[in-house]
Amino acid sequence: MSRLLPLALIPLLIFAPETSRADSYFQQFVHYTIQARLDTENHMLIGTEEILYKNNSPDTLRQFYLHLYPNAFRNEDSALQRSYRQRYNVNLFNIPKAHRGFLDIESMSVNGSPVIPEIDDTIARIDLIQPLPPGESMTVILSFREKIRKHLGRAGYRGKQYDLAQWYPKVVVYDEKGFHPDKFEAFGEFYGEFGTFDVYLEIPHDYAVAATGLVQEGDPGWNINRAGKTSNSNKKQTGTYKTVHFHAEKVHDFAWSASPDFVVQDTTWNGVKIMSFFKRGNKKWKDTTLVHGVRALQWLSKKVGPYPYPQLSIVQALMSGGMEYPMIVLDGKVSEGLVLHEVGHIYFYGIFANDERAEAWLDEGFTSFQTGWYLEDRYGPWGKKHEWSFYEKITPQYTILEDAHRSLFPILRKGYGERLATTAEDFKNSYYTTVYVKGALFFNALRYVVGEEAFDRILKTYYERWKFKHVNEERFREVCEESSGLELGWFFEEWLHTRKKCDYRLDKIKTVRRKDEKGYRADVEIKRLGDIVMPLSLEFTLEDGSKRTYRIEGRLRTIKESFELPQKPKRAALNPQNEIMDLNLSDNFIPRRRDLQFDWPNNYYYPEDAYQIRYRPGIWYNDIDELKAGFLFQGSYMNEKAKRRLGVYYGLESERVDFSISLEKPIRLFGNNGSMSLSGYKMEGRNDITISLFLGRRKTLIHPPSHDFTIGFNFHELRNKRYVVDTEAYEEEPDVGPFINYVVDPQFDILSSRLTANLKLGRDWGGAKFDYERLATTVTFKTRAGWIPVSAGLRFFLGLVGGQMPLQQKFFLAGGGPLAQEQRFFLRSPGAIWEDLNYHQAGHGNLRGYLPGDFGVNRLFALNFEVGTQLPLGFLKKISGGIIHRVHWAGFVDLGEIMDKENPNALSARVQSLTDSGILDATLIDAGLGIRGELRFPFYNLGFRLDFPFFVNHPEVNGETDELRYRYVFSLDAAF
Numbered sequence: 024m025s026r027l028l029p030l031a032l033i034p035l036l037i038f039a040p041e042t043s044r045a046d047s048y049f050q051q052f053v054h055y056t057i058q059a060r061l062d063t064e065n066h067m068l069i070g071t072e073e074i075l076y077k078n079n080s081p082d083t084l085r086q087f088y089l090h091l092y093p094n095a096f097r098n099e100d101s102a103l104q105r106s107y108r109q110r111y112n113v114n115l116f117n118i119p120k121a122h123r124g125f126l127d128i129e130s131m132s133v134n135g136s137p138v139i140p141e142i143d144d145t146i147a148r149i150d151l152i153q154p155l156p157p158g159e160s161m162t163v164i165l166s167f168r169e170k171i172r173k174h175l176g177r178a179g180y181r182g183k184q185y186d187l188a189q190w191y192p193k194v195v196v197y198d199e200k201g202f203h204p205d206k207f208e209a210f211g212e213f214y215g216e217f218g219t220f221d222v223y224l225e226i227p228h229d230y231a232v233a234a235t236g237l238v239q240e241g242d243p244g245w246n247i248n249r250a251g252k253t254s255n256s257n258k259k260q261t262g263t264y265k266t267v268h269f270h271a272e273k274v275h276d277f278a279w280s281a282s283p284d285f286v287v288q289d290t291t292w293n294g295v296k297i298m299s300f301f302k303r304g305n306k307k308w309k310d311t312t313l314v315h316g317v318r319a320l321q322w323l324s325k326k327v328g329p330y331p332y333p334q335l336s337i338v339q340a341l342m343s344g345g346m347e348y349p350m351i352v353l354d355g356k357v358s359e360g361l362v363l364h365e366v367g368h369i370y371f372y373g374i375f376a377n378d379e380r381a382e383a384w385l386d387e388g389f390t391s392f393q394t395g396w397y398l399e400d401r402y403g404p405w406g407k408k409h410e411w412s413f414y415e416k417i418t419p420q421y422t423i424l425e426d427a428h429r430s431l432f433p434i435l436r437k438g439y440g441e442r443l444a445t446t447a448e449d450f451k452n453s454y455y456t457t458v459y460v461k462g463a464l465f466f467n468a469l470r471y472v473v474g475e476e477a478f479d480r481i482l483k484t485y486y487e488r489w490k491f492k493h494v495n496e497e498r499f500r501e502v503c504e505e506s507s508g509l510e511l512g513w514f515f516e517e518w519l520h521t522r523k524k525c526d527y528r529l530d531k532i533k534t535v536r537r538k539d540e541k542g543y544r545a546d547v548e549i550k551r552l553g554d555i556v557m558p559l560s561l562e563f564t565l566e567d568g569s570k571r572t573y574r575i576e577g578r579l580r581t582i583k584e585s586f587e588l589p590q591k592p593k594r595a596a597l598n599p600q601n602e603i604m605d606l607n608l609s610d611n612f613i614p615r616r617r618d619l620q621f622d623w624p625n626n627y628y629y630p631e632d633a634y635q636i637r638y639r640p641g642i643w644y645n646d647i648d649e650l651k652a653g654f655l656f657q658g659s660y661m662n663e664k665a666k667r668r669l670g671v672y673y674g675l676e677s678e679r680v681d682f683s684i685s686l687e688k689p690i691r692l693f694g695n696n697g698s699m700s701l702s703g704y705k706m707e708g709r710n711d712i713t714i715s716l717f718l719g720r721r722k723t724l725i726h727p728p729s730h731d732f733t734i735g736f737n738f739h740e741l742r743n744k745r746y747v748v749d750t751e752a753y754e755e756e757p758d759v760g761p762f763i764n765y766v767v768d769p770q771f772d773i774l775s776s777r778l779t780a781n782l783k784l785g786r787d788w789g790g791a792k793f794d795y796e797r798l799a800t801t802v803t804f805k806t807r808a809g810w811i812p813v814s815a816g817l818r819f820f821l822g823l824v825g826g827q828m829p830l831q832q833k834f835f836l837a838g839g840g841p842l843a844q845e846q847r848f849f850l851r852s853p854g855a856i857w858e859d860l861n862y863h864q865a866g867h868g869n870l871r872g873y874l875p876g877d878f879g880v881n882r883l884f885a886l887n888f889e890v891g892t893q894l895p896l897g898f899l900k901k902i903s904g905g906i907i908h909r910v911h912w913a914g915f916v917d918l919g920e921i922m923d924k925e926n927p928n929a930l931s932a933r934v935q936s937l938t939d940s941g942i943l944d945a946t947l948i949d950a951g952l953g954i955r956g957e958l959r960f961p962f963y964n965l966g967f968r969l970d971f972p973f974f975v976n977h978p979e980v981n982g983e984t985d986e987l988r989y990r991y992v993f994s995l996d997a998a999f
Contacts, residue, residue: 050492052077053194053218060225060264061281066180068169072192077160080197084155087133087163088195088204089140089147093126095207096172102144102206106448108772110209110725124172124179128192131165145207147192167192174341177353181341184282186353188346189213191277196378198493203378210454211380211447212372215275217491221268226281228263233300233336234279235350236271243267245287248303273331273491274349275376280338292317295330301339307357312337315359319366322397326479327370328486335369337362349373359407363394375485375494380447382495383454384519388443388462395423395463414961419620419628424467424600428631431460432606433663435524437696439724444496444519451723464604465518469503471602472514472558477507517555526553527577528610529561529597542589549575549582549597557603565590599632608632609660622657624963629661641672645707646854647745648674653681664689672706681706695720707852708743709845733764737783739842741831746852751931752841752879754829756792760784773811776804785828795826799834799867803999814911818887818999820868825881833879833927836919836947836980839866840879863970863992865999870917871992872949872972876980878934880943882922887999889915891955908959912952915970915998919947937980948976951990955997968994 059070078084095103128147131138140147155161169190172179178188189207196203196214203214221239226232231244242265271277280300288299290313297316301308316337320330332350340346340353345361347353347368354361367390371377377385398406404422411420421429434440439452443461447454470478485494485502496515504511517523531548547561559575559582567590575584597611605611608631616633629635635658642652653672659665666687673680685702697718704711715735721728740757747753762783769776783797798821805816822834831841844850844864856862863871868885891913900907921927926938937943953970970992978986 047199048492049079049081049199051079051194051197051216053216054221055191055218055277056221056223057191057277058223058225059191061185061227061230063183063185063227066171066173068167068171068187068190070169070191071164071166074163074165074192074194075160076155076163076194078155078157078197081157083157084197085151086202087149087151087155087161088202089128089149090189090193090195090207091126091128091142091145091147092189092193092207093124093169093172093178094142094145096124096175098123100144102208106209118173118175122173122175124170126167126169126190126192129166129168131163133163134161143206146195146204148204165192177342177346179341183284184280184341186278186280186338186341188278188348188353189276193276194218196493203380205380208448210450211383213276214378214380215376217273217275217376220271220274220277222270222277222279223266223268224279224281225264225266227283228265229283230281231283231285231287231300232267232279232281233285233298233338233351234267234269235274235277235348236269237334239268239270241265241267244283244285245289245298248284248286271332271350274373276348276373278348278351278353280340280351280353285339288313290317292320293324293330295320295332296334298334298336300336305339305357308339311357312339312354312362315362316366318359318401319363319397322363322400323367323370323393326393326396327482328490330369331374331490332369335366337366347372360394360398363397364390367393370486374490376492377494382444383447383458384443384462384465385494385496385499387458388465391459391463392466395427395467399423412961414625418623418626419630421628425631427460427464428601428604429629429661431456431464431604432631432661434724436606436663438691438694440522440524442520442522451725453724468518468557468602468604469511469514472511473503473507473509477509480506513556521554523554524606525555525557525604526606527551527557527559527597527603528607529595529613532592532595532613534591537587542587543591545586545588545592545595547582547584547586547595549577549584551577551580551582553606555603559603560598561586562596562599563588563592564594564596565592601631607660607664609634622655625961627662629659631661634658634660634665641670641848643848643855645746645852647677647743647852648679648707649676651675651681668702670704692718707845708741708746710738710740710742712738727770728767731764731766734761736761747841748844748850748853749841751830751928751933752833752835753831756829757789758785758793758829758832759788759791760786770807773807774804775807776802778802783832785826785832793827793829793832795824795828795832797824797828797832798822801999813890813892814913815890816888816999818869818885820883820885820887822867822883823881828881830879830928830930833881834867834883835877835879836868836870836883836921837874837877838864838869838871840864861992863968863994863998865994865996868917868919869998870919870947870949871915871970871998872917872951872975872990873919873947873980874992876937876982878928878931878937880921880923880927884920884922886918887915888917889913889953889998891953906958906960908957908964910954910956912954914950914952915972916950917948917972921945921947940979942977942980945977947980948974950974966995966997968997970994970998 054075056073057070059068061068095101128140131140133151136152138149140149171185174181178186178190194216196216220236224232229247231247284302285300286303290297297313299313316335324330334350336351338351338353340355343355345352345354345365347365349369352365354365368386371389372379372386379386405420406423434453434456441450441452441457443457443465481503484506485499488502489498500511500515528550530550533546534543536543556578559577561573561575563571571588573586575582595613598605601608618630618633618635620635620637622637622639637657639655641655644650651672651674653670655670658667668685670683683704683706685700687698687700689698695718700715702713713735715733717733720730738759741753741755744750744755760783765780767778779801781799785793785795787794800821802819806814824832843866849855850862850864861874863874868883869887891911894910894912896907896910921943923943926935928934949972951970951972951974953968955968958965972990974987976986978984
């Protein structure tokens with residue numbers, strides 16, 4: 024039943040908010056009165072809503088719109104579902120219908136006259152019987168029925184907890200651009216009208232509820248589990264309902280969360296009540312999150328402006344990440360950074376209400392920036408180092424700023440960068456990286472351009488002028504220009520509205536002694552290689568270690584400047600902190616920097632200011648060299664450019680020196696990203712040289728498929744057969760010729776797939792013996808993790824070879840064959856691992872049950888199928904300290920069809936006997952069960968596979984007699 028407003032309050036409620044300095048600015052006003060009953064048995068909300076709407080615009084309104092966000096989860100035809108299909112090839116509705124959600128308006132009237140809204144997905148349109156002139160108000164009364172979805176995205180239920188966001192019929196914003204009836208889609212968030220909320224929630228008596236606003240009447244249940252102790256008086260009343268009235272002003276949304284299991288903690292800071300709601304037993308959340316909330320308000324109040332609301336609630340949410348609403352945030356984990364980000368949103372989205380679909384950078388970028396700023400200010404450039412593991416503390420790590428750069432810069436370098444001011448639904452490559460990361464870096468660059476003091480004035484002026492109003496780029500830029508005294512149109516244009524890149528190079532420095540011998544003159548030349556123009560900061564380090572910094576205009580393509588210095592400079596650096604987002608910082612230093620670093624396992628730190636050389640020792644055993652030891656050196660810039668690799672190893676018994684070497688250079692050809700590479704090795708009796716050109720084509724990052732092409736030339740030769748594990752599968756003559764590889768990976772609804780094709784042409788050039796054509800194709804399908812409860816895979820393989828080919832180029836029944844095995848040091852030569860390990864190198868036919876009798880053929884078709892589920896680890900994962908991360912069981916079947924007519928290996932009497940027995944005409948089948956797992960150590964992630972092919976239909980291939988018997992194979996790789 025609707026609760027009507029007292030007539031005496033109406034003049035206060037429709038009083039228009041203070042207008043901005045711009046005469047054209049206006050802002051509508053809304054007062055919601057909502058009464059909703061939570062039906063926990065049927066997961067329904069039944070309610071009524073009264074909307075008092077005042078038209079403060081200069082326009083007469085003839086339509087009115089409401090958002091019905093839960094309808095996005097009704098069926099496959101919603102805009103949300105279509106956008107997920109288009110962008111991710113994902114169907115959100117492979118879930119039972121009982122778990123879906125919707126919001127129905129059952130009746131509606133405008134100023135007492137019944138109306139029937141026109142519903143289009145998540146938008147309700149109402150044609151007004153009587154237009155609403157400027158300055159006038161109208162009252163909309165409606166009843167609604169909502170089916171609460173099983174938790175998906177930002178809202179829903181799981182167990183007894185209900186997180187309700189975007190749950191009620193919500194007024195669509197009308198601003199200077201008109202109405203914004205945007206349907207709910209995969210990207211982009213929300214836009215709301217400021218106003219007042221009076222919300223009456225009827226919930227079970229034993230529930231505690233957190234919500235936007237202050238409690239006016241009723242028991243919110245905050246004492247039910249106070250300090251983790253359950254009150255018996257409340258337990259006795261389970262099954263009855265209570266009504267809790269919340270009131271909030273100057274907000275544009277209302278969210279709430281309710282559960283009988285919430286423990287409530289609270290404190291007060293500067294007159295603001297800060298509350299923490301979390302599940303019983305969550306020791307990490309207790310006390311910690313409340314402290315994070317206090318710190319967040321202290322920081323934001325200091326840097327931006329006083330927190331304007333009387334209360335803040337931080338709730339342990341059902342989602343894994345976080346989501347923000349006025350006066351309440353929902354966080355899925357204990358994280359100081361997450362609290363800062365989401366509470367920051369109460370400012371940047373809540374207090375400054377931008378259109379998050381049209382200008383997501385203005386809130387997501389801003390709060391991401393202030394979160395990083397807070398962590399740097401409180402903990403230093405690396406953030407919370409005290410929470411690092413021991414391994415992280417002894418290995419190099421990225422600073423907060425470097426970490427942002429490394430996530431964004433590869434996208435920009437490869438040509439997938441997008442305009443920051445792109446509408447959310449129009450992003451094609453990198454919505455999150457662009458909006459959150461580049462958005463944060465935009466504000467960091469703005470702070471650099473205007474200076475610290477001016478930036479502080481910008482934030483405070485922005486708060487005073489635009490709090491509780493709709494903001495946009497133009498309004499923010501006006502504040503920036505006024506507060507800094509600078510014209511910043513060029514900066515906003517380049518960073519927000521173009522795809523331009525920033526790249527400067529410190530090209531030359533010539534230092535000469537002054538004639539009066541009272542110092543030095545440094546003549547500097549700087550090249551602008553990118554299109555973005557930024558003011559530059561040139562830093563000299565003098566002989567005594569002191570520094571001199573100069574600001575330089577960066578507009579010209581070639582910049583020449585001279586500087587008078589009291590001492591001879593030892594070094595010079597151009598924007599060494601990279602506030603300007605220079606895509607190649609390594610050439611901003613003279614002399615150029617080098618970083619020599621031990622190649623720590625599972626460490627991916629590549630400094631952006633230096634060319635890095637990594638090194639690590641290598642040591643292993645084989646029967647010929649016995650102990651073999653050496654070093655591997657790898658050089659690159661950011662693991663992308665100028666990649667070089669050199670390994671040198673010595674065999675103690677053989678006294679032979681082996682080596683491997685490779686060079687790789689990224690290129691861009693015909694608009695595609697690629698690389699040119701040259702590699703070779705002399706290793707354990709084998710010589711190999713490969714030169715190749717790789718091109719990868721993908722139109723956009725969010726739209727598969729990607730197409731990868733490689734063309735090249737290979738020379739391979741076995742010089743010493745003592746190093747071969749299986750002499751019946753390898754020949755010594757040189758193998759020479761070109762090759763072409765093609766890979767494409769289409770993505771489907773619940774399946775990922777990949778097609779690979781390899782054509783190798785062996786040629787008798789230069790006196791080589793072999794002349795053949797070899798084609799290998801593989802097609803794989805795998806279920807996409809997380810979308811269905813089982814993990815399944817299907818693989819098809821076809822291999823055809825004709826002509827005179829070496830044995831090692833044939834297609835092997837059980838695995839990838841000797842050429843694949845020799846890429847692993849422990850499979851390359853005899854004695855490297857013990858034979859009883861039964862190591863399975865996946866590939867070719869993949870009939871793992873036939874590993875003991877494996878041999879190569881000329882024509883082979885194979886099919887491999889696996890299906891399984893993840894095993895619950897529970898206590899095992901806990902006692903292992905998380906090292907045992909994941910374990911699956913799987914059932915498998917492998918099938919192979921040899922299409923040769925004659926013995927494919929004339930050198931093998933064993934294969935001849937199998938040919939005589941008719942094996943070439945038989946279909947080979949194996950089946951069994953297996954375990955797949957992942958172990959996560961601080962320094963290394965180790966995957967493993969243990970398969971038990973209990974059944975083979977032709978055991979004679981293995982020299983066995985029983986089809987059913989105990990067999991096993993082990994591998995560090997997936998079967999496919």
